[in-house]
Amino acid sequence: LSDKIERMIKSVRQKWVPEFQLQYSTDIPWTPHQKNINESKVSLISTAGVYVKGETPFTDHYGLGDPSYREIPLDTPPSQLDHFHEHYDHTNAYKDINCIFPIERLKELVDQKFIGSLTQYHYSFMGYIPIPHPLINRTTPNLVKKLLMQGTDIAILVPT
Amino acid sequence: VKPPRTLVLRFPFGSPVGQPNDKDQQIAVLKEAFELLYNDEPGLIKESTIKYNRKA
Numbered sequence: 001l002s003d004k005i006e007r008m009i010k011s012v013r014q015k016w017v018p019e020f021q022l023q024y025s026t027d028i029p030w031t032p033h034q035k036n037i038n039e040s041k042v043s044l045i046s047t048a049g050v051y052v053k054g055e056t057p058f059t060d061h062y063g064l065g066d067p068s069y070r071e072i073p074l075d076t077p078p079s080q081l082d083h084f085h086e087h088y089d090h091t092n093a094y095k096d097i098n099c100i101f102p103i104e105r106l107k108e109l110v111d112q113k114f115i116g117s118l119t120q121y122h123y124s125f126m127g128y129i130p131i132p133h134p135l136i137n138r139t140t141p142n143l144v145k146k147l148l149m150q151g152t153d154i155a156i157l158v159p160t
Numbered sequence: 161v162k163p164p165r166t167l168v169l170r171f172p173f174g175s176p177v178g179q180p181n182d183k184d185q186q187i188a189v190l191k192e193a194f195e196l197l198y199n200d201e202p203g204l205i206k207e208s209t210i211k212y213n214r215k216a
Contacts (some may be wrong), residue, residue, distance in 0.1 A: 028162045030202040037194050088174035096180035105177070105186045114191060156193060157163065158176055 016063030017130040033154070035116075040153035043119045045143075047127025048093065048100035048160035049085030052076055057084045058126035065128045067135040069143055072122045078104060087128045088160050100160050119150040127160055165196040166205045171212045179212065 005022070012020045033040075049058045051070040058066045072081065078097045083090060092099040103122060109115045123143060129135050147155060169176065169189060178185035192208055199206075 025161050028164055028203040030164050032200055033197040037197060089172070090174060092172075092175040092180045098183075098186055099175045099177055099180050102177045102186055102190060105183065105190055108183070108187065109190060109194075115194065154194070154197065156190070160174060160176055 012130055017065075020130050023132050023136075035153055037115055037154070038113050039116045041117045041119055041151050042106060042115050042154045042156060043147055043150065043152040044101065044103060044106060044122040044158065045155055046101045046122075046124040046158045046160065048083050048088070048124060048158070049126035050081055050083045050097070050101045050124035053080050053082050057082070059084070060086050060126075060128065063130075065130050066126050067129050067132070067139050069123050069125045069139055071146075072101075072103075072124060074103070074118055074120050074122065083124075085126045085128065085160065100158065102158065106156075115154070119147070119152055121146065121150065162203055164202060164204075165193075165199070166203075167193045167196060167208050168205060169208045169210060169212075175212075178210075185210065185214065 009020065009022050050072060051057055052072060055070065058068070058070075060066065081097050081101065083093055083097075083100065098104050101124065106115070106118055110117060125135075125139075167189070171178065177189050188210055189208070192206075192210065196204060196206060
């Protein structure tokens with residue numbers, strides 16, 4: 001592992017989770033893309049902690065993280081979106097939500113016929129999850145089922 | 161697991177799709193990411209040539 005990753009592991013252990021273990025795998029899930037992009041249905045998945053105002057925000061749990069996700073209906077006005085995540089600078093996201101959750105740009109790509117369509121729901125995690133087991137065993141399999149039910153062809157992950 | 165296809169951008173933490181209100185830049189980032197689907201190399205990691213500060 002690189003020195004940078006070793007320093008990150010040490011920092012998480014010192015500041016937040018003493019028993020933190022880095023999850024590392026060389027496995028690459030691979031499905032060749034068969035459809036044309038302009039005929040494909042797209043779902044957006046962000047790790048920026050985006051949620052609809054009035055719904056339960058993410059919480060840091062005093063450094064233990066949050067493995068849950070939020071559903072964001074496609075027709076949610078951008079002014080109704082908020083974001084909670086203690087581990088990145090929100091300055092640009094407050095100016096323009098598309099910096100972290102580019103849903104308006106994806107709608108424009110549908111208008112341009114660059115992509116086929118968008119699913120009815122899009123998703124956000126808060127990308128600070130130092131205890132990953134609930135994410136791996138519960139929330140991610142649950143989200144995958146929702147994507148399959150909506151007929152998602154392409155999931156675009158925007159990490160923050 | 162590793163992501164099946166990755167576009168790497170040297171953008172600031174907290175602004176992965178581009179500068180606020182720069183629609184052209186954000187669209188260019190998304191298009192380049194979608195175009196990775198035409199490559200059939202599992203685990204492909206592509207370094208984007210898109211610059212965050214275009215006027216710099």
